[in-house]
Amino acid sequence: MGQTITLVIPVFGVLALLYTFWRSSWVTRQEVGTERMARIAKNISDGAMAFLKAEYRV
Template identity: 55%
Template sequence: MEKLIYLVPVFGLIGLIYTLVKFNWVSKQDAGTDRMKEISNYIAEGAMAFLKAE
Protein backbone atom coordinates (compact mmCIF):
# COMPACT_ATOMS: atom_id res chain seq x y z
CA MET A 1 0.00 0.00 0.00
CA GLU A 2 2.90 2.35 0.70
CA LYS A 3 4.19 1.80 -2.84
CA LEU A 4 0.97 3.35 -4.13
CA ILE A 5 2.19 6.74 -2.92
CA TYR A 6 5.05 6.47 -5.43
CA LEU A 7 3.02 4.98 -8.27
CA VAL A 8 0.49 7.80 -8.51
CA PRO A 9 3.04 10.52 -9.44
CA VAL A 10 4.80 8.10 -11.80
CA PHE A 11 1.57 7.40 -13.68
CA GLY A 12 0.83 11.13 -13.72
CA LEU A 13 4.21 11.80 -15.29
CA ILE A 14 3.67 9.02 -17.84
CA GLY A 15 0.32 10.60 -18.73
CA LEU A 16 1.90 14.02 -19.20
CA ILE A 17 4.65 12.62 -21.41
CA TYR A 18 2.09 10.73 -23.51
CA THR A 19 0.03 13.91 -23.88
CA LEU A 20 3.09 15.88 -24.98
CA VAL A 21 4.01 13.24 -27.58
CA LYS A 22 0.46 13.20 -28.98
CA PHE A 23 0.33 17.03 -29.03
CA ASN A 24 3.55 17.18 -31.05
CA TRP A 25 2.28 14.52 -33.47
CA VAL A 26 -1.02 16.35 -34.04
CA SER A 27 0.75 19.70 -34.47
CA LYS A 28 2.93 18.26 -37.25
CA GLN A 29 -0.03 16.99 -39.29
CA ASP A 30 -1.07 18.78 -42.47
CA ALA A 31 -3.89 21.28 -41.92
CA GLY A 32 -5.59 20.24 -45.17
CA THR A 33 -6.60 22.02 -48.32
CA ASP A 34 -7.20 25.75 -48.55
CA ARG A 35 -10.96 25.12 -48.40
CA MET A 36 -10.55 23.05 -45.23
CA LYS A 37 -8.48 25.83 -43.63
CA GLU A 38 -11.14 28.38 -44.59
CA ILE A 39 -13.90 26.29 -43.02
CA SER A 40 -11.85 25.76 -39.85
CA ASN A 41 -11.36 29.52 -39.57
CA TYR A 42 -15.14 30.02 -39.81
CA ILE A 43 -15.65 27.42 -37.08
CA ALA A 44 -13.05 29.07 -34.84
CA GLU A 45 -14.63 32.50 -35.34
CA GLY A 46 -18.08 31.12 -34.56
CA ALA A 47 -16.81 29.39 -31.43
CA MET A 48 -15.16 32.57 -30.18
CA ALA A 49 -18.34 34.57 -30.88
CA PHE A 50 -20.33 32.01 -28.89
CA LEU A 51 -17.89 32.15 -25.97
CA LYS A 52 -17.97 35.96 -25.89
CA ALA A 53 -21.78 35.89 -25.89
CA GLU A 54 -21.88 33.56 -22.90
Protein backbone atom coordinates in the same frame (compact mmCIF):
# COMPACT_ATOMS: atom_id res chain seq x y z
CA MET B 1 1.23 -1.45 -0.43
CA GLY B 2 0.18 2.10 0.47
CA GLN B 3 3.67 3.44 -0.13
CA THR B 4 3.81 1.79 -3.56
CA ILE B 5 0.56 3.44 -4.62
CA THR B 6 1.80 6.87 -3.55
CA LEU B 7 4.79 6.38 -5.85
CA VAL B 8 2.93 4.80 -8.78
CA ILE B 9 0.18 7.41 -9.08
CA PRO B 10 2.53 10.39 -9.71
CA VAL B 11 4.55 8.30 -12.16
CA PHE B 12 1.41 7.52 -14.16
CA GLY B 13 0.47 11.20 -14.03
CA VAL B 14 3.82 12.22 -15.48
CA LEU B 15 3.57 9.50 -18.14
CA ALA B 16 0.09 10.74 -19.07
CA LEU B 17 1.38 14.30 -19.43
CA LEU B 18 4.29 13.15 -21.60
CA TYR B 19 1.94 11.11 -23.81
CA THR B 20 -0.42 14.07 -24.13
CA PHE B 21 2.43 16.38 -25.12
CA TRP B 22 3.70 13.84 -27.67
CA ARG B 23 0.26 13.38 -29.28
CA SER B 24 -0.43 17.12 -29.24
CA SER B 25 2.82 17.89 -31.04
CA TRP B 26 2.08 15.12 -33.57
CA VAL B 27 -1.34 16.61 -34.33
CA THR B 28 0.16 20.10 -34.66
CA ARG B 29 2.71 18.86 -37.22
CA GLN B 30 0.04 17.41 -39.54
CA GLU B 31 -0.82 19.21 -42.76
CA VAL B 32 -3.84 21.47 -42.68
CA GLY B 33 -5.24 20.15 -45.93
CA THR B 34 -6.86 22.13 -48.68
CA GLU B 35 -7.57 25.84 -48.49
CA ARG B 36 -11.25 25.08 -47.90
CA MET B 37 -10.39 22.77 -44.99
CA ALA B 38 -8.17 25.48 -43.46
CA ARG B 39 -11.01 28.00 -43.76
CA ILE B 40 -13.45 25.62 -42.08
CA ALA B 41 -10.95 24.91 -39.29
CA LYS B 42 -10.46 28.64 -38.72
CA ASN B 43 -14.22 29.21 -38.56
CA ILE B 44 -14.57 26.41 -36.00
CA SER B 45 -11.69 27.83 -33.96
CA ASP B 46 -13.16 31.34 -34.06
CA GLY B 47 -16.56 30.01 -32.99
CA ALA B 48 -15.04 28.02 -30.14
CA MET B 49 -13.12 31.05 -28.88
CA ALA B 50 -16.26 33.22 -29.08
CA PHE B 51 -18.14 30.59 -27.05
CA LEU B 52 -15.39 30.43 -24.43
CA LYS B 53 -15.29 34.23 -24.12
CA ALA B 54 -19.07 34.30 -23.65
CA GLU B 55 -18.87 31.55 -21.03
CA TYR B 56 -16.08 33.35 -19.21
CA ARG B 57 -18.21 36.50 -18.92
CA VAL B 58 -21.08 34.62 -17.29
